[in-house]
Structure formats: C-alpha cells, structure tokens
Amino acid sequence: MTRRKKIVIGALLVALVVGGFLAWRVHERRAAVQAAADAYIFAMPLVLTDVTREETFKHPAAVNAEPNRMYNIPILADATFRTVIRPNVDTLYSIAWLSLANEPMVLSMPASNGRYNGVQLMDAWTNVFAAPGIRTLGNEAKQFLIVGPDYKGAVPAGMEKLVSPTNMVWAIARIHARDEADLSDAQRFQYRIDLRPLSKLGDTGFGPIFPDPRGRGAKRTEPMEIVKRMSAETFYKRFIALAQANPPAAADAPFVKNVLAPLGLDPANPTPWDALPEARRADLQRGIDAVWSVLTERAAVEKTRTPSGWAGFEAVDKIGNYGTNYKVRAGVAAFGLAANLPEDAIYLNATVDGKGQDLLGGKPYRMRFAPGELPPVKGFWSVTLYDREGYLIDHPLRRYAIRQFDKLHYAPDGSLEILIQPNDPGPERRANWLPSPASGKFALSLRAYWPEEKLLRKQWSPPPVLPLATP
Known part of the structure; x- marks a missing residue:
C-alpha cells in the first residue's frame, strides 16, 4: 500500500471516528435534554400546586383565609371576578388548603336533597383521591376523617377514613345554583358543608372564612405564569423541598430511579444545585424551554x-x-x-x-x-x-x-x-x-x-x- 493510500485511508478513518463521535455527542446531548424535559413534566404539577396555594393566600379578597379552614365564596362569578381564569357561573365555590402533618381533618357532608354538589380532594401532585358528593353519596349525609399517609390514630365512630397520599391537600367544593332566585338556598347548603381540624370538632365558634369584598375585583398573578418564569435553579430547588415533604408515589419509583436520580434530582438524595455540572444545569433549563415550546404550540x-x-x-x-x-x-x-x-x-x-x-x-x-x-x-x-x-x-x-x-x-x-x-x-x-x-x-x-x-x-x-x- 502506497504512502498516499495510507494517508487517504487514515484520513477517512479519522473522519469516520470524529464524525461518529460528534453524532454520538449530538445524540447524547439530545438524550440529556429529553431526560430534562421528562423531569420537568413530572415535577411541574407539584410546583404549580404549591404556587397556587401561595397565591390563594396572597389575594386581597382572601386576606382572612388560613390553612385548614374552608374559604367560602358565596357569589356566582361575573365580569368583575378576576380571581381565577375560566370561572364557571354554575356553582358556588368553597376552597381549603389542608396540611395533614399534625392532625387529620373532619369533612361533614349534608344530605343533598337533589342539589348537585361535590367536594374534590386532591393530593399535592393533582391526583383526586376522593370526591364525596351527590354522585357518590346520593342523598346520604356523612362524615369523613381526612388523614395523611402516616396517620396511625383512631377513626371516630361514624366516620369514614379518607387517606391522602400527601400531607398537602387541596379541597374544592362546588354547589350548584340554578339561578339568582336559587342563590340563597345554595348559599345555605354551602355553609352546611363543614371542614375543620379534628381538634375543633364541636367548636361552635369555628366556621368558614368569607372573602373581603374590598378585594373582589383584584386580579391575581396567574400561578402558571409564575412557574413559567422560574429559572431551572429556582424551580428545582422548590421541587426538591416539596417532594421531600410530599414524596412521589410508590408507582413513581422507576421514574425516580431512571430519570430523576441520574440528573441529581432524586428527592431522597438530591445533588445540591451548585454541585451539578454546568452542562447539566444548562440541559435542565433547555428541558424546561422545550416543554413550554410544545405546551404553547398551536398545532399541539x-x-x-x-x-x-x-x-x-x-x-x-x-x-x-x-x-x-x-x-x-x-x-x-x-x-x-x-x-x-x-x-x-x-x-x-x-x-x-x-x-x-x-x-x-x-x-x-x-x-x-x-x-x-x-x-x-x-x-x-x-x-x-x-x-x-x-x-x-x-x-x-x-x-x-x-x-x-x-x-x-x-x-x-x-x-x-x-x-x-x-x-x-x-x-x-x-x-x-x-x-x-x-x-x-x-x-x-x-x-x-x-x-x-x-x-x-x-x-x-x-x-x-x-x-x-x-x-
């Protein structure tokens, strides 16, 4: 083989090796961004739920609201209602943000007497784990004990235990009001849906909080916009803290092991943000950007x-x-x-x-x-x-x-x-x-x-x- 042929073949081999290496690096980078996007898709609902909770208590109309207490909104939405987007004009709303770490909550549901109603109970990851109301109870009045995942205490006689997968719970009650003439009856029914800590059972001075009318027309900052504006560092630091307090479900273990852990995002053993390689941090940001580019795409x-x-x-x-x-x-x-x-x-x-x-x-x-x-x-x-x-x-x-x-x-x-x-x-x-x-x-x-x-x-x-x- 002549020297010239050796040089040509050598050059071709180098080109193939370098080209293959670059292709592998491109594939590796795409895979890293895809993993980062998957991690964000997994984590985003948890962070959004917590931001929504935070913004609820910041709203001027909810100045007197507090955790573990029902916040009754006894009016139907109209054009001045700017608290949430896409409000319905069919039901009265009551909401409560529960923390079950210290004690359970008691939910008392009155007999419906044909009125549509329901209380949606969601864990921190947005899963509905119970929905007592006319569909599930018919015309039966019933009491429930809502407990966290680690509760070992007794259940009072006559109550049904509802176990939340997480200590953070978002409760939303909806009560149908047919029209303005039906509003007062709907409000009375709303007031009879009672939610309180177990330690407040029988306390006649404990009841729901109502909106401050001075804040009725205030427009809140949309929680989703707050989440979208978060940097990767801010987002994942918040996610880790929330996931440690509200751990992923057992069914999530393979995802945590195969996706979150290699990225340093396993809530049980996270890598400090500053200790992550610079390329990893950049990929995590690219993953966030990629997710939002799809979620906001008209074609999707x-x-x-x-x-x-x-x-x-x-x-x-x-x-x-x-x-x-x-x-x-x-x-x-x-x-x-x-x-x-x-x-x-x-x-x-x-x-x-x-x-x-x-x-x-x-x-x-x-x-x-x-x-x-x-x-x-x-x-x-x-x-x-x-x-x-x-x-x-x-x-x-x-x-x-x-x-x-x-x-x-x-x-x-x-x-x-x-x-x-x-x-x-x-x-x-x-x-x-x-x-x-x-x-x-x-x-x-x-x-x-x-x-x-x-x-x-x-x-x-x-x-x-x-x-x-x-x-």
Whole structure:
C-alpha cells in the first residue's frame, strides 16, 4: 500500500471516528435534554400546586383565609371576578388548603336533597383521591376523617377514613345554583358543608372564612405564569423541598430511579444545585424551554380537537387520577389545573368555529343541538363565553352562559339553537342569546356535570359553532 493510500485511508478513518463521535455527542446531548424535559413534566404539577396555594393566600379578597379552614365564596362569578381564569357561573365555590402533618381533618357532608354538589380532594401532585358528593353519596349525609399517609390514630365512630397520599391537600367544593332566585338556598347548603381540624370538632365558634369584598375585583398573578418564569435553579430547588415533604408515589419509583436520580434530582438524595455540572444545569433549563415550546404550540392544541372544533376529548378518560401518565398530568395542569374526575365533570373548549377559524367578536354564530342530542348528563350542563385571557365579558344583560335550567326556547322538534353574537336578536330569540364581544377573539367552554356513560365513552360530542351570514 502506497504512502498516499495510507494517508487517504487514515484520513477517512479519522473522519469516520470524529464524525461518529460528534453524532454520538449530538445524540447524547439530545438524550440529556429529553431526560430534562421528562423531569420537568413530572415535577411541574407539584410546583404549580404549591404556587397556587401561595397565591390563594396572597389575594386581597382572601386576606382572612388560613390553612385548614374552608374559604367560602358565596357569589356566582361575573365580569368583575378576576380571581381565577375560566370561572364557571354554575356553582358556588368553597376552597381549603389542608396540611395533614399534625392532625387529620373532619369533612361533614349534608344530605343533598337533589342539589348537585361535590367536594374534590386532591393530593399535592393533582391526583383526586376522593370526591364525596351527590354522585357518590346520593342523598346520604356523612362524615369523613381526612388523614395523611402516616396517620396511625383512631377513626371516630361514624366516620369514614379518607387517606391522602400527601400531607398537602387541596379541597374544592362546588354547589350548584340554578339561578339568582336559587342563590340563597345554595348559599345555605354551602355553609352546611363543614371542614375543620379534628381538634375543633364541636367548636361552635369555628366556621368558614368569607372573602373581603374590598378585594373582589383584584386580579391575581396567574400561578402558571409564575412557574413559567422560574429559572431551572429556582424551580428545582422548590421541587426538591416539596417532594421531600410530599414524596412521589410508590408507582413513581422507576421514574425516580431512571430519570430523576441520574440528573441529581432524586428527592431522597438530591445533588445540591451548585454541585451539578454546568452542562447539566444548562440541559435542565433547555428541558424546561422545550416543554413550554410544545405546551404553547398551536398545532399541539389543534391535534386534540374534534372535527367540529371542540378540544378536551383526548383527556376525558385520563383526567383527575393520572397514575404514571405524567404527560397528561402536566398537560391538564397547564390548561386546567384542578380538573375534576371525569365521572363528576367533563370540560370541553372551543376557540375555533366548525370550519377551523378563530371565534371572533363582531361575527354572529349559532350552535344547534339536534333533537335528543343535548349534553347527556345526570347533573346539568352549560356553555360559557370568555375572552381569550379566560375572563367573563361585561354585558348589560349580565348573561355569561347558556345553562340547562335557563328558560330556553326549544323548537317543536326538541332541538335547541344557541345564538352567539354581539347584537340582541330580538325578543323572540333573546332567551337563547349568548352575548359575544364586539371585537377580539373569544372562547367557549361546555361543562357537563355528572356526565352519562355516553359522554364518558366519547359517544357524544357537541355540535360545531357555525358562522352565520351577516346582512
């Protein structure tokens, strides 16, 4: 072999080795960022839950709220309500943030007497571990002892024990109010849902806290925006502290071992942030950026839509109790934190019409439910309109939704047509009118409380929102 051939072959071998090494390094870097993204998807709901808790107590209306005590909101949301995005206008809310490390809590549920109600109990990772209410209790009154994972004490006679997987618990009660005339009865029922520490049982001076009216119109900082702005260092330091206080479930052990531990993020044995290699810290930040680029991508949302333009069906059979489906858990947290179990409520959303075009203020639309095709529910349904930020839109009629128990006008064949437009359609059609803004994009949410099997099995979907020709 000549010297020239040896040089050429040597050069080729070097090129192959270097090229292969670089390809391996690229693959290695991609794998590192993917692992970082997976870690963030796993961790984000826990951090978001805690930020939501923190922001609840910061809100001016909740100045008197405190942990382990019910915070009753005895009003239906209207356009001045800015505490949370996409509020429903169907139910009264009560919320409580529980810490079970020191003692259990007692939840007393009154007999429903046919009124839709439910108390959603979520662990720190957003899993619903219990949901006492009309669906599970019927007309039975019952007391529950809510305990943390390490509780070894006795259960008082007549109480049912509910074990939370974590010591942090978020409780949300929803009580249906049919309309303003029904509001006072709904408020009385709300007050009878009692939640208190075991040590306060029988204390007549202990009761719920109510909002400070001076803070009613205050707009809070969205917890999700706070989480999105966190650096990798801030985020993971908070995650480690929270996960140590609220450990991952036993089913998460393989993920912790295979993904978190190699990154130095095992809550039981974390590597201090400053001790992580600089490349690792950079990858963790890239993983966060990669997750948000997907979560905020319009195409990702469009993939979940039905042909009629409604999104939300993809998660119908997955929300509320996620197991090891970390991607769904993170996605639901990002777009609908505190989602109910599907057996209690299903939420569907539309930002486009039946032709895939943005819903726009100033344009008239209609939504027609064919005979026998109203939302199949045992509870009730509603269609609510929001601006693109998720807030209700002010209107002189103060109508923010079309609801099942409104005095609606049905056609002789039983069909129902909802008119969605800024202009009053006149007295004959006003009952079915959902006012929309004069300009800007808007969104619709269809809520189905206590859905029937037909909806749970995805055998029903809402009709498209169709644009109407303008005169």
